[in-house]
Amino acid sequence: MSTPTDTAAPQTSDLRVRGFQPLVAPAVLRGELPLGPDRAALVAHSRAAVKDVLAGDDDRLLLVVGPCSVHDPAAAKDYAQRLAAAAAPLADDLLVVMRVYFEKPRTTVGWKGLINDPHLNGTHDIGLGLRLARQVLLDVLDTGLPVGCEFLEPLSPQHIADAVSWGAIGARTTESQVHRQLASGLSMPIGFKNSTDGDLAGAIDGCRSAAGEHTFFGVDEDGRASIVSTSGNPDCHIILRGGRGGPNYGPADVRDALALLAKHGMPERLVVDASHANSGKDHVRQAEVVRELGDRIALGERGIAGLMIESFIEPGRQEPAPLETLVYGQSVTDACVGWDETERLLNELAAAVRAGRERRA
Ligand SMILES: O=C[C@H](O)[C@H](O)COP(=O)(O)O
Numbered sequence: 001m002s003t004p005t006d007t008a009a010p011q012t013s014d015l016r017v018r019g020f021q022p023l024v025a026p027a028v029l030r031g032e033l034p035l036g037p038d039r040a041a042l043v044a045h046s047r048a049a050v051k052d053v054l055a056g057d058d059d060r061l062l063l064v065v066g067p068c069s070v071h072d073p074a075a076a077k078d079y080a081q082r083l084a085a086a087a088a089p090l091a092d093d094l095l096v097v098m099r100v101y102f103e104k105p106r107t108t109v110g111w112k113g114l115i116n117d118p119h120l121n122g123t124h125d126i127g128l129g130l131r132l133a134r135q136v137l138l139d140v141l142d143t144g145l146p147v148g149c150e151f152l153e154p155l156s157p158q159h160i161a162d163a164v165s166w167g168a169i170g171a172r173t174t175e176s177q178v179h180r181q182l183a184s185g186l187s188m189p190i191g192f193k194n195s196t197d198g199d200l201a202g203a204i205d206g207c208r209s210a211a212g213e214h215t216f217f218g219v220d221e222d223g224r225a226s227i228v229s230t231s232g233n234p235d236c237h238i239i240l241r242g243g244r245g246g247p248n249y250g251p252a253d254v255r256d257a258l259a260l261l262a263k264h265g266m267p268e269r270l271v272v273d274a275s276h277a278n279s280g281k282d283h284v285r286q287a288e289v290v291r292e293l294g295d296r297i298a299l300g301e302r303g304i305a306g307l308m309i310e311s312f313i314e315p316g317r318q319e320p321a322p323l324e325t326l327v328y329g330q331s332v333t334d335a336c337v338g339w340d341e342t343e344r345l346l347n348e349l350a351a352a353v354r355a356g357r358e359r360r361a
């Protein structure tokens with residue numbers, strides 16, 4: 001009879017792992033591209049402003065607007081300069097946060113964003129991706145705009161989150177314990193999207209989970225694998241982005257969502273994403289959704305603290321490909337509203353906020 005020691009032990013781990021490469025330590029990257037006191041002040045100030053708008057203590061509308069994904073740092077900077085100039089005169093009505101998304105959650109497979117594959121060619125130079133992403137964040141902050149992004153990779157926030165004023169947990173990860181734990185330790189307000197099937201319970205549970213203390217696996221400043229303990233993030237909210245059953249931005253959907261929040265003892269405030277399943281990823285429809293929401297805000301509808309718009313320089317989308325072959329300033333993920341239409345929407349939303357304010361006075 002043979003015993004396990006008679007033969008060489010078969011390999012049982014890493015059978016499908018092709019390789020490991022060291023990741024730059026967060027402290028090293030932050031030292032190479034420091035935030036600095038002026039940008040840190042902008043981040044701290046804008047996080048507090050976002051929190052106030054979400055709580056209803058500031059009657060402006062939070063507007064998270066920008067490309068579905070950043071693939072070209074130069075175009076992101078160009079967009080940021082346009083957005084900063086357009087947002088400045090509207091600052092009494094709109095709290096504009098630029099959407100600067102570097103990590104894309106895919107339904108199955110596809111380009112996963114600038115950090116994962118900065119050359120858009122499957123070479124996955126993540127070291128370069130992290131550096132480019134951090135530089136984009138600093139460049140956007142230098143225009144005076146705060147930044148919002150989705151947090152997807154559990155370890156990347158240590159490299160970039162010091163520069164971020166608002167964060168999202170996406171529809172595909174809102175029920176993930178890993179992401180809820182992550183949100184519990186993040187230093188900015190976090191929005192949990194409803195699930196892709198349209199269910200709101202996962203997003204509400206996400207906020208409740210992230211508000212609590214957690215202990216989990218992570219990395220420290222020096223990139224050492226660590227046991228991380230967090231105190232909980234009380235500044236979480238839900239985002240309505242529609243689902244497989246259709247949109248959920250209508251007045252009845254918002255009323256139902258607010259009632260569900262109240263049932264859980266949560267503030268009756270939420271953000272609506274005009275893109276994704278709320279517009280069928282159609283950028284022309286997205287602008288119509290924004291206008292419908294603007295009309296309702298002007299009529300004094302309560303509970304809508306913020307909107308999200310996917311917008312870039314050129315309207316529409318294109319397939320991801322190496323940068324030199326792409327149309328400048330056009331999305332390589334979901335279709336975006338173009339710049340001219342974005343500028344019109346910003347002005348219309350600011351007017352809607354003013355009208356809503358007057359109505360309530
Ligand atoms: O916002 C981007 C997309 O909606 C998300 O990453 C999913 O995209 P996919 O279904 O094309 O993978």
Ligand SMILES: C=C(OP(=O)(O)O)C(=O)O
Pocket residue numbers: 068101105150169170171172193241276
């Ligand atoms: C992936 C995104 O959205 P959702 O999680 O709602 O699909 C996104 O905003 O890029």
